[in-house]
Amino acid sequence: MSNVDRREFLKLVGAGGVGVGAGFMLAESAKHPLEHLIPYAVPPEEFSSGVATWYNSVCGMCPAGCGISVRTREGRAKKIEGNPSHPVSQGRLCALGQAGLQVLYNPDRLSSPLLLDGASGSFRPATWVEGVDKVAGALSSARNVVVLSRGIRGHLAQIFERFAGSLSSANLLQYDFAHEDALYVGNRESFGIDRLPYYDIANTRYLVSFGADYLNGWISPVHHSLGFGTSRQGGHDRGYFVQVEPRMSVSGASADRWVPANPGTEGLLALGIAQQIVAMGGYSGADRDAWTSTLAPYDIASVSQRTGVNDDIVRQIAEGFMHTRPGLAITGGAATRHVNGVNTAIAVNTLNYIAGNVGIEGGILFNPAAPLATTGEENRGAYESLANLVTHAENGSIDALLVYDTDPVFTMPADSGFREALEKIPFVASLSSFMDETTAMADVVLPSHTYLESWGDDVPEPGVGFSVGAVSQPVVAPLYNTQAVGDTLIAIAAHMGHSDAIPWASTEECIKDGWRQVHAQGGSGDFDAFWRSLLQAGVYGRNIRDTRAVSLDPTVVAGMDANEPTFSGNAATYPFTLHPYTSMRMHDGRGANLPWMLELPDAMTSVVYSSWVEINPVTAEELGVRQGDVVEISSEHGSVTAPVYVYPAIMPDVVAMPVGQGHSKLGRYAKNRGSNPLSIVAAQTDAKSGSLAWAATRVSVAPTGQRAKLVTMSGESRELGRNIVQTTGGAAGSAGHSAKLNSIPIKVEAV
Amino acid sequence: MVLVALAGMVVGYWANAAFFPGTSPQQPIDFSHKVHAGDNEIPCQYCHVQARRSVSAGVPSVNKCMGCHLEVATDRPQVRLLTNYWESGEPVPWIKVHDLPDFVHFTHKRHVAAGIECQTCHGAVESMDVVSREAPVKMGLCLACHRENEVEHGTDCWTCHK
Numbered sequence: 001m002s003n004v005d006r007r008e009f010l011k012l013v014g015a016g017g018v019g020v021g022a023g024f025m026l027a028e029s030a031k032h033p034l035e036h037l038i039p040y041a042v043p044p045e046e047f048s049s050g051v052a053t054w055y056n057s058v059c060g061m062c063p064a065g066c067g068i069s070v071r072t073r074e075g076r077a078k079k080i081e082g083n084p085s086h087p088v089s090q091g092r093l094c095a096l097g098q099a100g101l102q103v104l105y106n107p108d109r110l111s112s113p114l115l116l117d118g119a120s121g122s123f124r125p126a127t128w129v130e131g132v133d134k135v136a137g138a139l140s141s142a143r144n145v146v147v148l149s150r151g152i153r154g155h156l157a158q159i160f161e162r163f164a165g166s167l168s169s170a171n172l173l174q175y176d177f178a179h180e181d182a183l184y185v186g187n188r189e190s191f192g193i194d195r196l197p198y199y200d201i202a203n204t205r206y207l208v209s210f211g212a213d214y215l216n217g218w219i220s221p222v223h224h225s226l227g228f229g230t231s232r233q234g235g236h237d238r239g240y241f242v243q244v245e246p247r248m249s250v251s252g253a254s255a256d257r258w259v260p261a262n263p264g265t266e267g268l269l270a271l272g273i274a275q276q277i278v279a280m281g282g283y284s285g286a287d288r289d290a291w292t293s294t295l296a297p298y299d300i301a302s303v304s305q306r307t308g309v310n311d312d313i314v315r316q317i318a319e320g321f322m323h324t325r326p327g328l329a330i331t332g333g334a335a336t337r338h339v340n341g342v343n344t345a346i347a348v349n350t351l352n353y354i355a356g357n358v359g360i361e362g363g364i365l366f367n368p369a370a371p372l373a374t375t376g377e378e379n380r381g382a383y384e385s386l387a388n389l390v391t392h393a394e395n396g397s398i399d400a401l402l403v404y405d406t407d408p409v410f411t412m413p414a415d416s417g418f419r420e421a422l423e424k425i426p427f428v429a430s431l432s433s434f435m436d437e438t439t440a441m442a443d444v445v446l447p448s449h450t451y452l453e454s455w456g457d458d459v460p461e462p463g464v465g466f467s468v469g470a471v472s473q474p475v476v477a478p479l480y481n482t483q484a485v486g487d488t489l490i491a492i493a494a495h496m497g498h499s500d501a502i503p504w505a506s507t508e509e510c511i512k513d514g515w516r517q518v519h520a521q522g523g524s525g526d527f528d529a530f531w532r533s534l535l536q537a538g539v540y541g542r543n544i545r546d547t548r549a550v551s552l553d554p555t556v557v558a559g560m561d562a563n564e565p566t567f568s569g570n571a572a573t574y575p576f577t578l579h580p581y582t583s584m585r586m587h588d589g590r591g592a593n594l595p596w597m598l599e600l601p602d603a604m605t606s607v608v609y610s611s612w613v614e615i616n617p618v619t620a621e622e623l624g625v626r627q628g629d630v631v632e633i634s635s636e637h638g639s640v641t642a643p644v645y646v647y648p649a650i651m652p653d654v655v656a657m658p659v660g661q662g663h664s665k666l667g668r669y670a671k672n673r674g675s676n677p678l679s680i681v682a683a684q685t686d687a688k689s690g691s692l693a694w695a696a697t698r699v700s701v702a703p704t705g706q707r708a709k710l711v712t713m714s715g716e717s718r719e720l721g722r723n724i725v726q727t728t729g730g731a732a733g734s735a736g737h738s739a740k741l742n743s744i745p746i747k748v749e750a751v
Numbered sequence: 752m753v754l755v756a757l758a759g760m761v762v763g764y765w766a767n768a769a770f771f772p773g774t775s776p777q778q779p780i781d782f783s784h785k786v787h788a789g790d791n792e793i794p795c796q797y798c799h800v801q802a803r804r805s806v807s808a809g810v811p812s813v814n815k816c817m818g819c820h821l822e823v824a825t826d827r828p829q830v831r832l833l834t835n836y837w838e839s840g841e842p843v844p845w846i847k848v849h850d851l852p853d854f855v856h857f858t859h860k861r862h863v864a865a866g867i868e869c870q871t872c873h874g875a876v877e878s879m880d881v882v883s884r885e886a887p888v889k890m891g892l893c894l895a896c897h898r899e900n901e902v903e904h905g906t907d908c909w910t911c912h913k
Binding site for chain 1: 753756804805814
């Protein structure tokens with residue numbers, strides 16, 4: 001050490017100093033970051049930090065009306081499950097319902113009122129006072145106002161009604177793309193009943209579904225999935241399921257028999273089966289002769305020829321449906337979205353009637369009146385009423401439009417001219433929670449709470465065979481500067497000087513008032529106790545059933561036109577039928593901004609994100625396209641592009657596309673992803689129901705020469721000798737694993 | 752020279768840990784556990800009511816404090832600070848002293864139910880004017896206690912790391 005010179009000494013001091021500093025900083029960085037412990041100033045009564053609080057409410061993700069239980073901690077919603085007491089969901093919930101959290105916490109939610117700045121053409125944040133003032137001012141000077149919303153059930157509908165009533169001339173219109181208008185009209189014409197019946201899948205032993213994908217989106221998928229499970233494994237004879245549809249859906253894949261029929265001829269097939277049952281002596285009513293002659297045109301030979309279904313299959317289904325009791329036939333989805341949609345619904349009702357399935361357990365049961373005074377269905381408008389709106393807007397006879405939580409610019413075909421019509425309406429205000437395609441065209445946006453932040457009540461549709469109502473309550477405090485839609489309407493009415501038009505101070509008051517009447521009709525105890533137990537249960541039921549005997553007059557069927565559907569586009573130029581289909585993931589497009597739904601593999605193709613077009617392997621080979629080739633799908637009314645998914649379970653002259661993606665707005669996750677098949681369908685309607693015949697458009701398919709990577713979870717859909725799909729032949733186990741497997745030969749592209 | 756630098760690092764690390772432990776941060780109000788839990792013998796769970804019910808012991812809400820301080824010692828400057836929070840309806844932003852990493856699952860409820868004294872992990876809080884982290888709340892302390900009391904599955908990884 002003695003020979004350390006001055007220079008060396010300074011070096012060592014420097015090194016030591018740097019070392020000490022580095023060590024100090026290292027220790028500092030290893031410390032926990034500063035965390036706070038912030039108590040409430042005044043905690044809610046039931047609050048315990050670290051302990052979850054559950055609230056029962058009603059799911060708002062689709063119109064099925066499942067009961068939900070939401071787990072909250074420290075005032076934040078954490079998880080949504082099904083409410084075990086609710087007869088629709090019985091403790092279960094679908095994926096879209098679970099993703100309700102991503103609606104609540106969505107980064108693209110509108111967080112304050114917005115005003116369109118005329119000069120820049122973009123929105124600027126505003127206060128509620130400014131926004132309400134602007135809307136009230138515009139409505140005061142407007143002669144013709146249209147209030148357009150999603151389907152609203154329960155007492156909230158009363159606020160809408162009274163609000164519209166307070167304006168000098170206002171039209172109230174509820175529009176949902178996925179609403180089964182044809183079923184409603186079909187039931188009214190067949191049985192004279194306005195509400196949907198209960199389809200008792202749980203107790204049926206033989207279900208024939210004509211196009212209704214009841215496990216993946218059709219009207220009440222959670223309840224129907226429960227029913228399917230009970231029918232299959234409920235400790236009794238196993239239910240037998242037949243699915244008639246041109247493209248295999250989830251329900252088709254779960255069925256015992258999948259029957260592809262020409263698109264739009266599902267009703268014909270139902271009448272053909274009914275005719276067989278009558279001919280085999282399966283119908284013994286007094287009007288048997290009338291039915292025999294009414295159904296005579298639907299003999300097995302002609303039905304088989306027109307539907308493309310082998311006559312043996314028709315006969316087998318007829319025998320099975322006649323002899324297996326109880327049976328049930330249902331229809332919906334694309335089958336009722338043809339120009340003969342109502343006829344198909346009536347035909348299926350006829351089949352149920354002939355087979356004796358009406359009014360019995362395991363068949364169709366009618367729903368009694370709801371405990372609530374209003375169901376809100378009265379203002380429901382089909383596509384046709386929006387087409388009328390377009391006409392009026394083009395004439396300039398609509399001065400203002402108020403739109404809430406429905407997105408017709410996305411769900412209406414481009415051919416309908418809705419977007420152009422909306423531009424002609426001088427004043428548009430939106431009360432939606434997201435910047436969807438329709439809201440983006442508004443002048444003022446007054447964003448509403450999500451369903452997890454608002455009061456409401458509901459009558460599930462379809463019901464469950466007895467009288468049920470449910471209440472939805474806020475499970476968290478509002479996250480942003482939004483308002484309950486009912487409160488916004490009350491505020492606008494008050495600002496216009498119509499404060500007496502709506503007798504309630506808030507939505508909560510309105511809902512509570514409605515349930516006071518329910519309580520007066522037979523609730524027990526005092527109202528406060530009733531209300532408390534109602535909110536705790538989340539649902540209220542009365543054991544009232546509708547056991548009326550109905551009869552179906554043969555003249556209803558006789559009055560039907562020839563049941564052949566018509567298509568837009570000639571077969572030579574447009575050789576394929578476009579089969580758009582809805583799913584539980586995207587519903588009518590509202591799932592497209594939820595990352596969980598985008599990440600969730602489609603149940604049949606396992607594709608995540610983006611859109612695709614399903615093409616039969618034979619067709620794909622004829623067209624010279626492979627999986628992942630981007631093709632252009634063109635109708636007379638436009639074209640979209642999508643990558644090919646080679647799908648063996650689709651008829652060769654049908655191409656199928658999922659509905660829900662292809663948004664130009666709706667936030668960062670939805671925007672510019674996938675394509676929207678609805679944009680190219682022809683604006684033709686089913687005359688009887690006025691609903692859009694969105695499955696009746698012919699298209700052509702042309703390769704673009706581009707390729708896209710389809711992100712699928714399944715990898716290769718063929719078995720390729722990997723022993724992953726093992727089947728046993730007659731002598732089970734005799735040959736063991738060395739046996740040649742009966743794998744399904746599927747012709748796909750050359751390897 | 753490298754050795755000197757390394758030795759320096761060790762010294763620096765030790766100096767930080769020894770003289771700047773960060774275990775008794777400056778709180779928004781100079782609250783004294785000694786006055787409350789020590790001199791006046793208020794039981795821990797009078798204020799930390801959640802400890803026997805929840806994973807977290809919680810800190811008392813402002814209205815809990817005001818339950819006494821509307822009447823008691825209202826003129827002291829630190830109590831005035833509290834009253835200011837109360838009057839503006841704001842919570843007191845206390846800083847955590849005892850904090851386990853996020854990968855440790857610890858529940859107060861279970862330990863209170865088992866009769867473990869608060870002081871076992873938190874030290875003699877009733878004698879501290881300013882609370883600091885005195886007991887070494889590390890995995891060793893948990894395991895030693897679990898072994899000593901023969902806790903069922905007490906040394907399984909998944910008991911705490913789940």
